[in-house]
Amino acid sequence: MxxxxxxxxxxxxxxxxxxxxxxxxxxxxxxxxxxxxxxxxxxxxxxxxxxxxxxxxxxxxxxxxxxxxxxxxxxxxxxxxxxxxxxxxxCDGFESPRWKDDELKRRVSSILPPEGAPHKHFEELAAQIDGIPWEVLWTCNSLVADGKASASDKGSRFGLAPATPTTRSSIVDRRA
Incomplete structure (x- = not known):
């Protein structure tokens, strides 16, 4: 500048x-x-x-x-x-930002729609927390990579990831 x-x-x-x-x-x-x-x-x-x-x-x-x-x-x-x-x-697909903000990750996670609710566009999420849209998008993508969020087909709308069912270890009855 x-x-x-x-x-x-x-x-x-x-x-x-x-x-x-x-x-x-x-x-x-x-x-x-x-x-x-x-x-x-x-x-x-x-x-x-x-x-x-x-x-x-x-x-x-x-x-x-x-x-x-x-x-x-x-x-x-x-x-x-x-x-x-x-x-x-x-924007050539080869460069990614040198950026990470755990506090923003926490804030975005807290406002993501729950499973089953319509996903929200990252711009709407950014406006909701007075964030920079790029940073909110990168945060949402990070949450998806962590398995904590899900994305729409186009990758611009996000929501909480489906809860993973708790699996109990099954015991095989070898006597049968």
Whole structure:
């Protein structure tokens, strides 16, 4: 993050390198200008003002900024990435976040719908606990991997995993 500017053109002037970003703040948060991290040189303008149409959300936590949802260029270099806590994560299936939060795992577990109830979308869960959607998604996936949660077919909705039945060791009667 290189700073703030009142106009998009001024924001572009302060982001010379791939991956640099600047906020456009004119009476309120308007957009974020990002020099494409793929190195193509293009500037990506991401709307942050819901009054002007579909908008991304910007979260500021612990000194870092997170943009939700991901940025996906549908033309040019076709870069697809997540800006998370000032780090860039490529959406190519090869990179995963260097992140773990046991407290968030506990909080998410406590609000997951019980077995048999409709699963909830991770965005809804994040809103319920004022969490960052990416982190709640990663937490839900971790809970699924631990066998404590179940996911929908598309992997965006989650609920508590079915309780595993307690099995008693069976005794075989060898006299029969």
């Amino acid at each position: 290189r700073g703030r500017a009142e106009r998009h053109s001024d924001a572009v002037d302060i982001i010379p390198n791939a991956g640099d970003a600047a906020l456009v703040w004119r009476g309120g948060l308007r957009s974020i200008a990002i020099r494409c991290p793929d190195g193509c040189g293009e500037v990506i303008s991401v709307n942050l003002d819901p009054r002007t149409g579909p908008a991304w959300r910007l979260f500021e936590r612990d000194g870092g900024m997170t943009l939700y949802p991901s940025v996906w260029r549908e033309s040019g270099c076709r870069a697809h990435f997540i800006l998370w806590r000032d780090d860039l994560i490529w």
